[in-house]
Amino acid sequence: MKTGIVVFPGTNRERDMVQALTLASGQAPQMLWHQQDSVDGLDLVVLPGGFSFGDYLRSGAMAAHSPIMNAVRAFAQKGGYVLGVCNGFQILTESQLLPGALLRNAGMRFLSQDCHLKVEGRDSAFTAGWQTGDVFRAPMAHGDGNYTAAPDVLDRLEGEGRVAFRYCNADGVVSDDDTRINMNGSARSIAGVLSENRRVCGLMPHPENLTDEAVGGTDGLPLFKGIMEAMGV
């Protein structure tokens, strides 16, 4: 199986992602520069976290127009797997590969702390490493993670089981209005969503930063194991 990690100017969590993917699959991913116009031969494309183009204007906006995103779009249309984390999620919504948008955190401050996520369903490669309803810990590090979409879009996402992860507390309690749980103020506590074919996934927190026992724990590892399994690694 071949994975690639896209690097935009300002991307800064690509090394974290290399580490996680290598731990999960035993294979080092390929690095893709944003000006490449092809992702041929890959099975999974990852858009990692960071501040692509400084996050100036809007997070992810300028990256969404990089040459490589045309290739990623075509790749996704053909059923390729795409994972976007944090800035990667913002780029996927800006590219309209995923619905909705990510606004400034409700508290107007950058949030860097652990949150808990609830796995809403295990019928995607990105969630198959857990059981439905599982709760896991993940670090957040973002200023614009406040997920929003029109009410009918939100209804559809829920109806089609395309909410991948929701913010919750350590006991799995979800509470949209509790700023200690849904810290960035996301609509319906949504932390991660899936595309219609469930092969494109975006989420704000960083499971890749908890994949190594020596560095904080392995709570995030099932995400990567699940992807590998789905692709037969």
Next chain:
Amino acid sequence: MTTAAVDIDLARSFGLKDDEYEKVLSIMGRTPSLTELGIFSVMWSEHCSYKSSRLHLKTLPTKAPWVIHGPGENAGVVDIGEGLAAVFKMESHNHPSFIEPYQGAATGVGGILRDVFTMGARPIANLNALRFGAPDNADTKRVVDGVVRGIGGYGNCVGVPTVGGEVNFHRSYNGNPLVNAMTVGLAQQDRIFLSAAAGVGNPVVYVGSKTGRDGIHGATMSSAEFDAESSSKRPTVQVGDPFTEKLLIEACLELMATDAVVAIQDMGAAGLTSSAVEMASKGGIGIDLELDHVPQREANMQAYEMMLSESQERMLMVLRPDRTEAARKIFEKWELDFAIVGHLTDSGRITVRHKGQVEADIPLGPLADEAPIYDRPTEPYDVPAPLTTPADPVGIEGALRTLLASSDIASRAWIWNQYDSTVGGQTVQRPGGADSAIVRVEGTKRGLAMTTDCTPRYGQADPYVGGAQAVAEVWRNLTATGAKPLAMTDNLNFGSPENPRIMAQFVQAVKGIGDAGRALDFPVVSGNVSLYNETRGEDGQATAIQPAPVIGGVGVFEDVAQSIGLAMPEEGELLLVGETRGELGQSLWLREVCGREEGAPPRVDFAEERRNGDFVRGQIQQGAVDACHDLADGGLLVALAEMVMASGNGCKLQTAPHGMAEHAYWFGEDQARYVVVTRQADAFMAQADAAGVPVRRLGHAGGETLQLADDISLTAQQLRDLHESFFPHLMGAE
């Protein structure tokens, strides 16, 4: 601007003293041009020349077998094994952070990052030491908000985790906060880059952002005290562009992996002037600059402005001529400006040309060597007498509650939750988890421990102890995680050196740092001096800050898996290592509970410090210790409460020993002490006895409360509620 007549009045307004201007005249043999005067004034400013501090800094210990480069380079370089080196330094951005807290702090972070990656190191961690005015001062909230956002805004964007730091509040910082930023980088020992230029004819290359009229005279400004007029003298505030900095890091490191770079220097204070002068004079060579080629952001920039601009995110390099085009390609890929702005000569002079005119032509030798050095007078300092233990007005529980909620002890989570501490994927201990932050060395089992510390109230009372204690505490914080302390950087923040009392503070603090460093085998490898931290009140009186000789330290683990944190485990016996005399002079208990800032600070005994620390580290490295916390602000009981809050596990404590006031035992700030939690208490005690290290049994880990006696029992949540209330309250409900 070019029309301003150069004379002694102009020289004074540039910050030069009359005799300094005389010296300029004699070096030049004529009246200098405006640009030349500008170059002299910034090169001879306190900030660039260290004219008041240099004599004293020379006394610091700077050598050890593991030191690769000590002071004199952009950052210190230390051997951490496996052919790798830690590269680190601390830098202040105090005055700009009062004027514009966000940009001041942000550009401070940008500047220290450049000092580290200039040397070929990838920055792997940032720390910051912050000192703000009294919580009830009108400016404090604005400054805290801007500084914290600025540090986060810059560090988060460049993708360097901010893993540690410290914060104090005191009224002496009301008009003059301290923002000291430290960066730690990682390099290969055989790929360290220095700034000495070499090779007559080699091109001088400018990379990064374009030059604007930012911060002209920032270097002289940061050496001038604040007064009512300073707002009108404000240079254009420098705005940081962390995105460009990120590109600059990647482009420079990519270039440094080739053999193109002969020398490289960031453009920090005094921009193009200091970088060009330093590179050429360190290389004993001359330099010709053609300013027409400098990438410019604004129209009609004068030579004077370009030479003094402090626009951010710029670097100057000397390249091998045959590699220049390959280098250009790298910077084009990263979409950064790249321009050949001059070349090296054998003239021994800096020559600046603009639009066909020679705007400056100065002999480098005298510019560097004849920079003024002052042995400034000092006035003997009265050190207060030790305090007789005062009566306890509130009881143990009341004092604990007060201390946990007080400004200097309260949880800093509100701050560090705005800093990305995990980016990079190597952060083993985030803020709050251990006495030092711990970052794994990518691709190895090794780790680095890092911390910053200073206790200004001790130094206010006794500057020598202030310097020595800061070093001891840093060394202890590294030790408490199991790391081997390697070296330190310092950031010496003081008032005006022209005041003999302040100069005495400075001299004594440096002496304390030096003595501690020698005794602990903990050399100084880099540092920074920030003077004139004073505010002039309406009555015209200058009030100096509490002196802050801030120390940043780095230690190493051969196997980072052996490191430990401070969180209370579920079980184990609690032991107190070190002798307790119950010293309450200058303690937080005295200040917060009794409202008194009095007495002598706690004694710092280097032999005791070293003996206890070496023993504790040895035990940690053997795997005998499950958690460890050093004792500092607030003393024993505060340390225990911090351990309980970190995990939620409680502990049950024995009563205080007889023969000492209870509050002096629980809240005294005696140095050289640690709390350890171990499941091998008997063996630990026996070995301590053999090593001559005093150890006392404190009680046991377990349960859900911090339990002192039957009537004092606080749950972790109760403790946290007290601890976590200060910042949200200060910053207002959000």
Next chain:
Amino acid sequence: MKVRVFVYLKEGVLDPQGKAVGHALQTLGFKGVEDVRISRVVELDVDAVDKAAAQKQGEDMARALLANEVIEDFRVEVCA
């Protein structure tokens, strides 16, 4: 020609920044303040033959990059 592109959140999309600023203004004692909305203005010089062409360029740039039409609307002004 100078073009100004105003980009603002669509009616119905919560504006966290506007909300925070409104709150802060009230805390500062500006009592009657309501309905704070913050928008972005991108000012730029374009190379256009006439006002209509400049207007068109502004709109194209807004659609292509300056606005995210999922959440934002925009308005273009050509100033002389």
Next chain:
Amino acid sequence: MKVRVFVYLKEGVLDPQGKAVGHALQTLGFKGVEDVRISRVVELDVDAVDKAAAQKQGEDMARALLANEVIEDFRVEVCA
């Protein structure tokens, strides 16, 4: 009354956002684009008896919070 406060960076102050956006627009094929500056507009409703009072309130709010006068200038417009 509706008040608009325009807040923009002072002449000469670096605008990293504008710089990056200008660059991106050129990459997207908008060739003649130059001198991109990004500013913000705060629109709000104030409780004021007349235009002059609204103008004054807008200026007070700009000074107190909306603009950072160290690096930014502002302009207030009252719209009916």
